[in-house]
Amino acid sequence: MWYEIFTVGEWSLAIEIGTLELTTGEHVFINHLLADGVSAMATIILSITSLAAGLYSYTNLKEENGVSRYYFLFLITVAGTHGMIFSADFFSRFVWFQVVTASTAALVAFRKYDGRAFEAALKYLTLSFLAWSFFLLSIIIAYHIHGEMQFYELAESITGGLADRIIMAILIVVMAFKSGAVPLHFVKPDAYSRAPSSVTVVMVVVSQAGLWTLFRIIFNVFGTNVNTYVVGWIVIILGVFSAFIGVSMALVQRSIKRLMAYHAISQTGYMLFGVGVGIAVMGTTDMGTFGRDAMVGGIFHIMNHAIYKGLLFLTAGAIIFRTGERDLNKMGGLGRNMKWTMLFFIIGALAISGVPPLNGFTSKLIIYRSVYMFNPILTVVAMIVSILTLASFYKVFHSVFMGPEREKHDDVKEAPLAMLIGMALLAVSVILLSLFPGIAIDMFVEPAMEALGVIA
Amino acid sequence: MNLVHSITYWNPLIMILMACFIGVIIYIIYSLGNSSYKETKYRGEPFLSGNPPIDEDEKDKEPINIRGDNFYWGFITALKFYFKPLIGRHTGRLNDYIFWFMLTMLVVVVVLALI
Numbered sequence: 001m002w003y004e005i006f007t008v009g010e011w012s013l014a015i016e017i018g019t020l021e022l023t024t025g026e027h028v029f030i031n032h033l034l035a036d037g038v039s040a041m042a043t044i045i046l047s048i049t050s051l052a053a054g055l056y057s058y059t060n061l062k063e064e065n066g067v068s069r070y071y072f073l074f075l076i077t078v079a080g081t082h083g084m085i086f087s088a089d090f091f092s093r094f095v096w097f098q099v100v101t102a103s104t105a106a107l108v109a110f111r112k113y114d115g116r117a118f119e120a121a122l123k124y125l126t127l128s129f130l131a132w133s134f135f136l137l138s139i140i141i142a143y144h145i146h147g148e149m150q151f152y153e154l155a156e157s158i159t160g161g162l163a164d165r166i167i168m169a170i171l172i173v174v175m176a177f178k179s180g181a182v183p184l185h186f187v188k189p190d191a192y193s194r195a196p197s198s199v200t201v202v203m204v205v206v207s208q209a210g211l212w213t214l215f216r217i218i219f220n221v222f223g224t225n226v227n228t229y230v231v232g233w234i235v236i237i238l239g240v241f242s243a244f245i246g247v248s249m250a251l252v253q254r255s256i257k258r259l260m261a262y263h264a265i266s267q268t269g270y271m272l273f274g275v276g277v278g279i280a281v282m283g284t285t286d287m288g289t290f291g292r293d294a295m296v297g298g299i300f301h302i303m304n305h306a307i308y309k310g311l312l313f314l315t316a317g318a319i320i321f322r323t324g325e326r327d328l329n330k331m332g333g334l335g336r337n338m339k340w341t342m343l344f345f346i347i348g349a350l351a352i353s354g355v356p357p358l359n360g361f362t363s364k365l366i367i368y369r370s371v372y373m374f375n376p377i378l379t380v381v382a383m384i385v386s387i388l389t390l391a392s393f394y395k396v397f398h399s400v401f402m403g404p405e406r407e408k409h410d411d412v413k414e415a416p417l418a419m420l421i422g423m424a425l426l427a428v429s430v431i432l433l434s435l436f437p438g439i440a441i442d443m444f445v446e447p448a449m450e451a452l453g454v455i456a
Numbered sequence: 457m458n459l460v461h462s463i464t465y466w467n468p469l470i471m472i473l474m475a476c477f478i479g480v481i482i483y484i485i486y487s488l489g490n491s492s493y494k495e496t497k498y499r500g501e502p503f504l505s506g507n508p509p510i511d512e513d514e515k516d517k518e519p520i521n522i523r524g525d526n527f528y529w530g531f532i533t534a535l536k537f538y539f540k541p542l543i544g545r546h547t548g549r550l551n552d553y554i555f556w557f558m559l560t561m562l563v564v565v566v567v568l569a570l571i
Contacts, residue, residue: 123550123553126550127553165568165569166569168568169567169569170561170565173560173561176560183556184556184557184560186546186552190548226568234564245542249542249546252543328523329525331524332521333521357471391528395527395528399523399524435468
């Protein structure tokens with residue numbers, strides 16, 4: 001049953017339960033929108049983080065030139081990410097990805113007086129367009145063979161032949177690049193560290209749109225038509241590399257934002273662990289025993305990560321805003337003058353390190369237990385990564401907030417109110433997700449699992 | 457507050473209550489301490505560190521602070537065989553980024569095409 005909402009000329013917006021579609025009366029593949037559990041969860045994450053980032057930007061960028069251009073590009077990025085999240089066919093998703101790539105690259109280079117920001121933006125743009133060229137190639141092949149681009153309609157004609165497997169391989173690599181999985185991660189630390197912190201927060205969620213697309217491709221489009229065990233292991237291996245190499249590189253960084261960027265890569269590994277195990281056991285009885293739980297952990301970790309990583313990037317931005325420094329060697333003793341920022345940092349750092357009772361622990365606990373039943377070595381790797389994460393955030397905490405005050409930072413003040421409100425919004429979200437993990441899973445994760453067709 | 461999954465049980469409230477309970481025990485033990493104790497100038501300083509006690513009036517404390525690079529120096533040096541090539545791969549050159557992208561693409565396409 002279709003419910004017409006409004007009509008403009010020959011176009012009408014009609015809504016069906018679970019599906020939102022613009023139609024001219026006949027089937028037009030580029031106009032599909034899909035509102036289901038996956039898009040709902042992704043849009044909630046984006047809305048919370050972009051609201052916090054928007055509030056934070058108010059004072060963070062007040063003294064920069066071209067603030068109106070910043071807001072224009074920021075809103076385009078947020079709108080484009082919503083477009084990516086809701087698009088129900090490959091071509092629309094491709095177009096939205098282009099929009100977001102262009103706007104985020106411009107935002108990375110927002111501080112045009114910083115040559116390294118330009119360099120980072122150029123690298124980000126070049127790599128992204130290379131990846132999207134492959135994406136376009138694969139969807140052209142898919143359209144040529146199957147005559148469809150809409151996810152569910154394409155799924156009906158997928159047979160798992162050689163061409164389908166090649167299409168899937170290309171799409172997996174492109175989405176792994178988008179989500180920042182190792183060894184496709186190189187550009188992420190460059191771009192994350194040079195972009196304004198409010199932009200970095202949204203870029204984390206944009207990266208997660210790559211993960212959501214990866215899950216859509218594997219679960220909604222290809223399903224069990226391909227060898228899911230092999231696909232699952234490809235995703236798990238990408239996850240292991242991401243988690244371990246991400247945290248190893250974070251440990252040796254001296255730039256606060258670059259260190260956090262490597263942690264974003266490392267945390268992506270956990271999501272890939274969880275969902276990879278779910279993919280590997282798809283269609284088997286193991287899905288009912290631990291595969292589903294592994295996916296719950298992986299998907300819940302996406303939500304947790306967006307919130308606490310966003311919070312950490314905002315605290316890093318506040319420190320850079322007040323001190324003008326991003327080198328950990330040149331900071332110290334800021335805890336006396338920036339008490340609120342320190343408190344928010346502690347909340348974010350404990351959450352990302354998986355310290356109970358914070359939300360990072362909850363999703364990691366589910367991942368540890370379920371992944372252990374698939375392969376215990378993966379759990380050992382995940383726990384080592386968690387310990388190294390705590391170690392490197394202790395390094396940041398001590399280097400920035402503890403020790404004697406630096407003479408040049410004697411008069412440093414607390415971050416401005418708008419920035420504190422942005423950080424507080426995410427800190428409160430972390431606490432709520434920590435206190436009510438069951439409600440969060442029932443409200444957000446389970447509908448997403450259902451939309452992906454994961455039934456125990 | 458309960459999180460009950462097929463193989464996982466977790467309740468943050470129990471954890472918080474336990475933390476409060478342990479905090480109360482710590483406070484009780486603390487309050488049983490010697491109330492006649494007087495604070496000294498060097499309270500809390502390590503007395504066998506090999507360094508002279510830090511004078512509170514000392515102006516320049518910056519040099520004694522542990523800086524970012526000093527953290528885990530031993531750990532990273534001991535695992536140099538792992539960290540050195542790892543850092544070396546992160547060259548910052550766009551050509552290398554493209555190489556890794558193309559290599560990964562090749563490997564995944566070949567694996568999925570063959571199996």
